[in-house]
Amino acid sequence: MHPFRIILVYLGWSLFWSAVQAALLLSVGVRLSAALTDALLTNALLVGGGYAMGTCLRFYQPGIKQGAYLLGWSLGLAGISMLLFNYLAGRIFRADEAYLAFVDATLPLRVVFAWLMILLVLLLNWMWYYTRERQQDEARKTDAEKLSREAELHTLRQQLQPHFLFNSLNSISALVGARPEQARRMIMQLSDFLRGTLRKGDQQQVSLLDELQHLELYLEIEKVRFGHRLRTAVDVQKEALEMRLPALLLQPVVENAIKFGLYDTIGDTVISITATARDHHLQLQVQNPYDPATAQPQQGTGFGLSSVQRRLYLLYARHDLLQTRQQENQFITSIKIPQKL
Amino acid sequence: MKCLIIDDEPLARGMVAEYLQRHPDIEVVQECGDGFAGVKAIMQHQPDLIFLDIQMPKINGFEMLELVDRAPGVIFTTAFDEYALRAFEANAVDYLLKPFSQERFDAALKKWLENRQIRPAEDKAADLSEVPAKQPEEQQRIVVKAANDIRIIPVKDVLYLEAYDDYVKVHTGNGLFLKKKTMGYYERVLDPSQFVRVHRSYIIPLAQLTRIEPLEKDSHIALLKNGVRVPLSRTGYSKLRTVLGI
Numbered sequence: 001m002h003p004f005r006i007i008l009v010y011l012g013w014s015l016f017w018s019a020v021q022a023a024l025l026l027s028v029g030v031r032l033s034a035a036l037t038d039a040l041l042t043n044a045l046l047v048g049g050g051y052a053m054g055t056c057l058r059f060y061q062p063g064i065k066q067g068a069y070l071l072g073w074s075l076g077l078a079g080i081s082m083l084l085f086n087y088l089a090g091r092i093f094r095a096d097e098a099y100l101a102f103v104d105a106t107l108p109l110r111v112v113f114a115w116l117m118i119l120l121v122l123l124l125n126w127m128w129y130y131t132r133e134r135q136q137d138e139a140r141k142t143d144a145e146k147l148s149r150e151a152e153l154h155t156l157r158q159q160l161q162p163h164f165l166f167n168s169l170n171s172i173s174a175l176v177g178a179r180p181e182q183a184r185r186m187i188m189q190l191s192d193f194l195r196g197t198l199r200k201g202d203q204q205q206v207s208l209l210d211e212l213q214h215l216e217l218y219l220e221i222e223k224v225r226f227g228h229r230l231r232t233a234v235d236v237q238k239e240a241l242e243m244r245l246p247a248l249l250l251q252p253v254v255e256n257a258i259k260f261g262l263y264d265t266i267g268d269t270v271i272s273i274t275a276t277a278r279d280h281h282l283q284l285q286v287q288n289p290y291d292p293a294t295a296q297p298q299q300g301t302g303f304g305l306s307s308v309q310r311r312l313y314l315l316y317a318r319h320d321l322l323q324t325r326q327q328e329n330q331f332i333t334s335i336k337i338p339q340k341l
Numbered sequence: 342m343k344c345l346i347i348d349d350e351p352l353a354r355g356m357v358a359e360y361l362q363r364h365p366d367i368e369v370v371q372e373c374g375d376g377f378a379g380v381k382a383i384m385q386h387q388p389d390l391i392f393l394d395i396q397m398p399k400i401n402g403f404e405m406l407e408l409v410d411r412a413p414g415v416i417f418t419t420a421f422d423e424y425a426l427r428a429f430e431a432n433a434v435d436y437l438l439k440p441f442s443q444e445r446f447d448a449a450l451k452k453w454l455e456n457r458q459i460r461p462a463e464d465k466a467a468d469l470s471e472v473p474a475k476q477p478e479e480q481q482r483i484v485v486k487a488a489n490d491i492r493i494i495p496v497k498d499v500l501y502l503e504a505y506d507d508y509v510k511v512h513t514g515n516g517l518f519l520k521k522k523t524m525g526y527y528e529r530v531l532d533p534s535q536f537v538r539v540h541r542s543y544i545i546p547l548a549q550l551t552r553i554e555p556l557e558k559d560s561h562i563a564l565l566k567n568g569v570r571v572p573l574s575r576t577g578y579s580k581l582r583t584v585l586g587i
Contacts, residue, residue: 166420167350170439174356227351229374262349263398266375294399294482294493 010050014043017117034099041088045081046114050121053077057125074122078114082107164221164255165194171225186224193217200247208275208282209241211250215273218251222258226269229262233272240275243282245337246315252308253286253333260331261288282337290331305333343386346372347379347405348394348418353439357392357418360446367450374398376405377491383409390414390434390453395424399493403427404484407521408491414453480530483511485518492518496536500549500567502527504542512569537584539563539577547584 018039025035053074086107093099168190175183196214200206212234223230254273261269272287305322312321316338323334344367346354354372361367370386373379375398383391391413395402402419406412417428420439428436434456435449483494494513503510504524511518528538538544545563552564553573561573563581573581 163420166439167353170356170420170441171350171352173440174352174359177359178355225350225352229349263396266377266398291399294495 010047014047017046018043030099030102034093034096037092038089038103042085042110042114045085046117049077049081049114049118053118053122054125057122057129070122071119074118075115078111078118082111082114085110161255165190167225168221171221175224182224186221189217189220193221197248204247205244206247207241208236208243208245211245211247212236212241212275214248215251215254218254226262229268230258231268231270233270234274235272236275237277239277240282243277243337243339245282245284246311249308249311249335249337250284250286253284253305253335256305257286257288257331257333260290264290264294280339280341282339284335284337286333286335288331289329290326292326292329308335342367342390343370343388344368344390344392345370345379345382345386345388345413346392347376347382347397347402348372348392349374349397350394353394353418356440357446360443363443363447364450376400376402376408379405380408380486380491383413388413389457390416392416392418395419395421400484400491401478404479408484408486414457416449416453480532483518483520485511485520487518494518496531496546497548499546501546501565501569501571502536502544514567534584537577537581539581540572540574543571543577545571550581553578553581 021039021042022035025038026032030038056073086103089103090100168186172183172186172190175186193214196217200214219232223232250273254271257271258269261271269289272285274285276283305324309319309322312335313319318338321336321338325332325334344361346357346369348354348357351374354374358369358372361369367390370388371382373382377399379391379393382388393402393405393415395417396419397405400408402417403424406415415428415433416435416437417424417433418437418439418441422438425436425438434453437445437449481496483496483499485492485494494511498513498515500512500514502524503512505519507521508519509522509524509527511520524538524542524544527536527544531544535548536544536546545565549565549567550563551566553561554564556562556572559575561578563571563573565571
């Protein structure tokens, strides 16, 4: 509800009770001016008290167990406001002894009434904030679910790599007529690659040897596609082979290097991949040629490296694990993978 | 009839050539592995039809077509379906999604033969050039044809753009290049936070701007780093102020 409307309802409510109280006082013989002043003053104080409690509730939402405190607080507040009323009435109606005697006599009753009213305001307030929080919780939950669904879809789509898949299928289609044996071999490689991608999707950490075997399948397929233009040089230190790295981390980096290398230069493209073990870190380096004159500045980290970087950050909470640099006409991507001791 | 196959994957070119064996009246005059070779071959052979891949080294298929004065019939062959709309808006004959079948291929050729009779070859490159680029590389570079070669100008090297009849003059540190495009095209394609159309005939990069000076009552000029003074229209002046936040 709009705050302005809440204020209106609140005022209407207290005016209504002022009228009831005034009528009651008139019926027991209090004169009109005193009855009206009495009713308005009482309710004005109650509005103040209720507002104070409401404000407290906005910042502090007690559970059921703390309900007793609320009862105490509201009783205290009712007492204070009625004492204030007593004092103010004493000042205003200094001459009217009969009325003041009446006020004194009804004070306990007034405190009880004030207490009930403040409790009612409290209850409404509490319900209002409770519902609102529920709604916000619900919205947050929906948002989070939507986000995770989107992330899942994104991962799936990336795993499938539709462009790679369709282009490979096209190559197979071209091979079927002239070189059926090679077509069959490429189908096997593609199947093994896809199966590996799906299986590895669930795994967290794999050995470098595993990842390299998977990568080899991918490179074989790409070499069939791009023919003699694409060559690779893989140089791996023996000590590094058993080191662990997150599954499917290296392949997107190499894919990026291949795309970058093949689309930014004309002629042969050599992609070199090296792996070394150093200081409890697995150091990977992927190098591709590029053209410094035409490479675009925003490609400072290549086409598809941001998701690799994001993944490394989520796993190791470090931003410095993926680094890129340019050296003459070579673009070099370095990755460090911390090893468990 | 003569045709060209332009694709960076040799097997993909082989596929098209194989499907073409059923159409002996169409002769493959050359196969090209990139856009540069494609432009050269088109000028040399004046083919009736080209089969064109989109993602290729250095310049993509759309950029290649921009460099051709009178484009032949174009059948795109690509694994990317996100360019289909752009290709059809550009009056491509057809758009074949890899891998495609002989039947689908034959249908594309039939479409081309039929269309050719109704509509004689027109300047398709011109139509194409007005479809806004979606690929990020086209927002980052301008491909132009110089006297003897093709230049790729990164947009960061552009000093300013100036309208010139049906062309746009691309001013760079290495000289002036003409590009058959409209100012409106570049206004849409270039990053609006870096390039501002300050006048009907001028687009300037903010990186080149050094000063804005009042000229007469109500009119201003922009002073660029290389000393060139560019007139600002009234709307251009206010656009510039909005982008600069003053």
